Amino acid sequence: MTSLFNPLTFGATSAPNRIFMAPLTRCRADAAHTPTALMAEHYAQRASAGLIIAEATMVMAGNSAFWMEPGIYNDAQVAGWKLTTDAVHAAGGRIFLQIWHGGRACHPLLNDGVQPVAPSPLAITGDEVHTPQGKQPYVMPRALRDDELPGIVAGFKKAAENAQAAGFDGVEVHGANGYLLDEFLRDGANQRSGAYGGPVENRARLMLEVLAAVSSVWGSDRVGLRLSPLNSYNSMIDSDPVGLATWLAKRLNDFGLAYLHVMRGDFFQQQQGDVLTPIRAHYKGVLVGNMGYTADEAAKAIADGKLDAVAFGTGFLANPDLPARFKAGAPLNAPNPDTFYSPGAVGYTDYPALGV
Numbered sequence: 241m242t243s244l245f246n247p248l249t250f251g252a253t254s255a256p257n258r259i260f261m262a263p264l265t266r267c268r269a270d271a272a273h274t275p276t277a278l279m280a281e282h283y284a285q286r287a288s289a290g291l292i293i294a295e296a297t298m299v300m301a302g303n304s305a306f307w308m309e310p311g312i313y314n315d316a317q318v319a320g321w322k323l324t325t326d327a328v329h330a331a332g333g334r335i336f337l338q339i340w341h342g343g344r345a346c347h348p349l350l351n352d353g354v355q356p357v358a359p360s361p362l363a364i365t366g367d368e369v370h371t372p373q374g375k376q377p378y379v380m381p382r383a384l385r386d387d388e389l390p391g392i393v394a395g396f397k398k399a400a401e402n403a404q405a406a407g408f409d410g411v412e413v414h415g416a417n418g419y420l421l422d423e424f425l426r427d428g429a430n431q432r433s434g435a436y437g438g439p440v441e442n443r444a445r446l447m448l449e450v451l452a453a454v455s456s457v458w459g460s461d462r463v464g465l466r467l468s469p470l471n472s473y474n475s476m477i478d479s480d481p482v483g484l485a486t487w488l489a490k491r492l493n494d495f496g497l498a499y500l501h502v503m504r505g506d507f508f509q510q511q512q513g514d515v516l517t518p519i520r521a522h523y524k525g526v527l528v529g530n531m532g533y534t535a536d537e538a539a540k541a542i543a544d545g546k547l548d549a550v551a552f553g554t555g556f557l558a559n560p561d562l563p564a565r566f567k568a569g570a571p572l573n574a575p576n577p578d579t580f581y582s583p584g585a586v587g588y589t590d591y592p593a594l595g596v
């Protein structure tokens with residue numbers, strides 16, 4: 241019976257276990273979006289993960305959605321990330337970089353006054369974005385023109401090249417949680433006509449173009465994709481999340497990706513459904529599940545053949561040695577939300593490992 245502690249090969253990478261670290265934005269870069277030595281320390285502490293998926297990282301300048309999040313669009317950022325990849329590799333780990341465009345979740349106060357872009361002029365409601373001037377409501381985005389989209393694809397491609405230069409083992413394209421690619425995908429945020437709006441094959445077009453471009457840099461066996469068909473975070477909704485997930489599961493077989501990473505639910509329980517079962521039925525590659533798993537539930541999903549690996553977010557945030565704790569059946573440190581996005585080492589590199 242396959243367990244959390246069986247090795248897993250996904251594309252060109254082999255991991256000693258199936259306990260992945262989910263991408264976690266922690267806002268510990270500097271004001272120029274350059275990764276810091278503190279981030280290298282944080283990630284190296286978590287090198288026992290089967291795979292670390294490093295936090296959402298800006299592919300282009302001018303698309304900041306979180307104050308102090310990292311980028312990968314200039315040489316200083318590549319050098320900053322090299323500290324992390326070197327430290328993780330020295331500690332025996334493997335690390336992919338999650339690359340993203342924040343779309344309508346970006347804010348003018350984070351981007352020199354520039355209005356954010358999106359598939360359609362529809363703003364995020366009911367939430368606020370953290371800026372240097374405190375929490376602010378999201379603003380109305382500007383709809384991208386079709387002729388601007390090749391520039392977005394080129395931005396992801398350049399970020400993929402930079403991630404290679406920074407020493408990552410691969411990249412995860414962020415197609416989840418209401419950021420640009422997900423905004424195109426789901427019909428609640430995409431009201432376009434033309435080649436990138438309407439039926440699902442059009443709404444998925446930008447994401448699939450990005451996957452092809454990024455795969456041309458890395459080889460598709462070092463490219464993962466994250467999806468969240470049900471998550472209503474960032475005012476996202478779709479009229480048929482299960483149909484969308486099923487369509488994507490079939491279509492993505494053509495890409496030969498390292499893995500498909502699926503958030504199974506909704507942070508706010510507004511949209512219900514089971515997307516993992518149809519994805520498993522139709523997707524032939526490595527499937528990584530996430531969202532609210534305990535060690536026991538993850539072990540059962542893997543033993544039952546429903547998933548190949550499970551990514552843990554808050555578990556790894558608070559427990560640098562999560563696989564060792566799972567193996568020992570040891571208690572877990574509780575995450576402290578007050579320090580999720582605060583600067584400095586507190587609540588970042590000071591969660592204790594077992595026996596420390």
Ligand SMILES: Cc1cc2nc3c(=O)[nH]c(=O)nc-3n(C[C@H](O)[C@H](O)[C@H](O)COP(=O)(O)O)c2cc1C
Nearest residue numbers: 262263264265295296531532533552553554555580
């Ligand atoms: C502080 C924090 C930051 C997050 N940042 C990201 C991110 O950068 N990219 C992403 O795809 N998901 C992000 N997420 C979602 C997590 O990857 C994960 O899906 C979520 O925590 C649910 O998994 P869990 O129940 O194992 O914690 C974030 C979640 C938290 C709590």
